Amino acid sequence: MHGSLSDERLLKRLLHEAEASAAPPLDHADEETIALFAAGELSTAQRDAVVAHLADCQECRLLTAHVLQDQAAGLGYPRQTEAVVEGQGAKHAEMPAEVGVRPASRSPALSSVRWRTILTTAAGLLAIVTLSSLYWANSGPREAIAYREARNKLEQGEFADARALIAAAEKDGVHSDRLNSLDAQALRGIPAAISLERAGRLSDFSYELGGVVARDPDSLPYRGGMAAAEARLADVPGIELELLLNRGHLRLTQGNTDAAIKDFAAAEKAAPESPLVHLGKGLAAFMHEDFADAEQDFRRARELDPSNISAAINLAMTLEERGQDQAAMLLWRELLQRELPSSERERIHAHVRELEEAKP
């Protein structure tokens, strides 16, 4: 009757309507039970009882769905290894004794349950706290939250706010390599993910068309905060692609090509099919005057991303350096057929005219 997609679309619509007209149950699972369920800390019998309730209670199912979605965002908390749930909670008509209900008024019995919990966990605490404090010192949810929030700010271009969030986290003793990397990006005022896209042309590193170094290095883009950013990234071992691209670009900007080559080589191991990795690698090779390697990497970047203008311009300049003027000319002409910023188009036009006039 229906294809599977339309089956689900229709079913979704009808389930929604059917649910809207169903009478809600009188009792609900309490929030702690939902927390235990979402964390996978209930026994099979307890879990089945919760599932039976969720099947017909829209409110509890939606709440659980939100909690699961929140967990799926990668910010789940560690599981509790020791179950301390047996025999607790008020009773629900359809649930075993250990699964609580909401709302639950607090009785003196609950107070004694709470203090019994204190006593039962006290013995285990002493042995665990030392290990847990070591584990939580540099990782865990606070780091994840700080990273996520700072990254959001960075991506919105709110660099000062990103730095403030990182500083606040570090003041609380939260440190990580990726926070270092974010702070370095904020210091420079450019997210690593776009540094090579925005500033990945040889002209961004003082190499002009038809010649060599032409500009005052201080007038080049993204040179602010370089020393502080370098200090932030200097001792980071560098295993994440974003960090490697960020640091590689920074080092290119500083003219530290040897270090940049190492970063991009490591980045290539992490992501051999990334056009930005090959763009960075080609830039480093060009600045190191390894023009054959540079040509190879710019060609590879173009293969992986034919729309990448920086790779095409860099390749044309590299071909000229290698004396392959005809191939370079073809590429310049191809570039003039594409959408370019007007100033760049004029520069390429002028350069092409110079090359044509210089022909014997």
Added chain:
Amino acid sequence: MPWNKLMERLQTSTSNSPSSDGDLLLDVTLAQALQLGNSRAAEVFENKYLPLVRATAFRMGGERAVDLVQNFAAELVLPRQTKPPRIAAYQGRTILANWLRVVVIHFCTSHFRHKEAEPMTAEQADEHELPSGQRADFAPCQELVRPLIQESAGQLAAEDRVLIKWLLLDEVPQHQVAASLGIHTGNITRRRQRITSQIWRGVLQAAGKRGQERNAHDCLELILTDGDHSLKQDLGTVLAQVICPESANQGVP
């Protein structure tokens, strides 16, 4: 032992970070002290848990939700009309951070549901855009199909009902559904297909029992038809007369 001393002793042996297994004792103590109105406990809560509360709220509803939880410590300890304070419900069965996350999510979703209009689902939005005459065309079909769907879905195992609703209505990621139900992720797609077919089979069987299999089939097609409003209107009028003559006479212009 005075509260401050107790907290100092406990805190010197734990990091100033969200709870892990061993912090349950501290969590329970903190909750009890918060409920007793201890100011030092409120301070510890603000420093240690409020960032988590704010981050969870942000993920639920952005800055608006963060504003809602600015005074969440007070929200937890203040009595609520006929109910005890929220913190009284924490019994130490899981770590405080886990419990807090659910409480914050519940608090934010309840607030948005009650204080403001609940965001419309795609289906509601679709329906919202239809002119009122066209909405009326669907009414007889909805009346016919709704009990069939309820009957068919009601025959599913509880776990299957939760699974299909999470996946279709709530858009919970498959791996989370699998993890919370204790089943392998690889089984989810097959199970989803099986449940969907089972529901359709159930709908048609239920319709057959009532002698309305053909009408139910046409209704499903009608509800699924998008874009062709004149077709919908024609089908709707015909079906309304066949299925519910009274509502057709009264409700369809």
